[in-house]
Amino acid sequence: MRVRKDKQLHSAGRTRPGAEEAVTDHGEKKACGSPQCENYFQSLFRSSDATLHGWSPPNDYPPGVELFLQNRTADHVYFIERGIVKLSCIGPKAEELIVGLRRRNWLLAATAVIVGDAYSATATTLTRCALRCISAAAFANHLVTDIRLSREINRMLSAEILGDRKKIVTLGCMSAAERLGRFLRELISEEDQNDLRKGGRLELPLKSYELAEIVAVTPQHLCRLLKDPRLKIYLEQGRGTLTIVDPLAFMLDDNFED
Numbered sequence: 001m002r003v004r005k006d007k008q009l010h011s012a013g014r015t016r017p018g019a020e021e022a023v024t025d026h027g028e029k030k031a032c033g034s035p036q037c038e039n040y041f042q043s044l045f046r047s048s049d050a051t052l053h054g055w056s057p058p059n060d061y062p063p064g065v066e067l068f069l070q071n072r073t074a075d076h077v078y079f080i081e082r083g084i085v086k087l088s089c090i091g092p093k094a095e096e097l098i099v100g101l102r103r104r105n106w107l108l109a110a111t112a113v114i115v116g117d118a119y120s121a122t123a124t125t126l127t128r129c130a131l132r133c134i135s136a137a138a139f140a141n142h143l144v145t146d147i148r149l150s151r152e153i154n155r156m157l158s159a160e161i162l163g164d165r166k167k168i169v170t171l172g173c174m175s176a177a178e179r180l181g182r183f184l185r186e187l188i189s190e191e192d193q194n195d196l197r198k199g200g201r202l203e204l205p206l207k208s209y210e211l212a213e214i215v216a217v218t219p220q221h222l223c224r225l226l227k228d229p230r231l232k233i234y235l236e237q238g239r240g241t242l243t244i245v246d247p248l249a250f251m252l253d254d255n256f257e258d
Contacts, residue, residue, distance in 0.1 A: 040152035041079060041105065045132070054138035055079070058130045064205035067108065067123040067131070074112035074119050077139045080104050083129030083190050086210075087121040098213045101126065104190075110153060113139055126204060127190045176217045180225055183214060184235075188247040196247050206242040 044050050051057075058081050061067075067078060070089055078085075080102060087100040099121055102108055112119050113136045142149050170179065191202060212222040226235060234250045236243040244250060 039105070039155075040148050045081075050132075053142060054134045055132050056134070058132050061125045061129045061131060063125055063127055063203075065125045065129075067125065068119045070120065070122045071118050074109050074117065075136050076133045077110050077113055077136060078108040078123070079132045079134075080106050080108065081130040081132060083131075084126045084187065085129060086124045086126045088124065088210075089121050096210075098210055101214065107153075107156060109136075110139070111157075114143065114153070124205070126206065127187060128192070171216055176215060176221060177225055177228070179215045180211075180222075180231075184244060185251060188244065188251055191247070193248070200246055202244040202247045204242045204244075205240060207240050208237055211237075211242060 044053065045055070045058075061083075067085065068074075068076070082104050085102045085108060086098060087102060088096050088098050090096055102123075108123055109119055143153070174182070187204060188196070188202060196202060208222065209219050212219045215222065215225075217225070226232065226237060230253075234245050234247075234253075236245060
């Protein structure tokens with residue numbers, strides 16, 4: 001993911017995705033504002049039909065908010081308008097495992113509602129997020145009465161399958177350092193650039209072992225990666241938090257392009 005400084009970086013900041021581009025569930029970006037990019041939800045939320053369908057207005061969430069818990073009744077479906085949400089599960093020995101990251105233009109808990117099951121994972125905001133929600137009953141009703149929604153769900157589930165295959169390719173073709181750099185850039189790109197200019201730091205509720213899971217390395221190897229002098233000046237790993245120091249400068253640093 002090479003950052004194009006001439007188009008995506010302005011005044012030492014990267015253009016925030018949304019106006020010019022959208023980020024799919026698996027980190028891919030595509031231009032928005034064209035008929036080709038139009039999908040069911042973008043069209044719905046621009047109209048007054050969203051409230052009539054039972055969708056809430058977009059609500060802002062800071063990092064670290066639990067949206068729903070594993071094994072609880074799936075009573076709501078969420079749509080991610082902006083941000084990244086972490087999905088995690090608790091194993092039989094009470095160990096926590098990250099099972100996925102979900103990004104903008106994605107539905108959370110739709111599959112649980114469709115099959116009538118409980119939430120299969122705990123969903124926690126990893127970055128600042130803008131989310132809409134709808135009750136499980138209203139969502140299930142629209143699946144029956146709205147053929148466009150059914151098509152969109154099929155498209156999203158198909159995209160998830162293809163994305164899982166791309167992850168395997170990424171593991172084989174990219175080094176751990178490249179995967180780490182790409183993930184950090186993605187985290188920064190989801191933030192408001194004006195806020196980053198004012199604050200100068202980006203603090204995220206991400207533990208060391210969670211970051212290792214996301215990058216697909218052992219905690220020991222992650223520790224070695226973080227000791228790289230080029231990276232140490234940008235990252236601070238605290239107890240349960242990851243802080244990116246001067247994230248806009250990190251985006252401009254050619255040492256971490258992949």
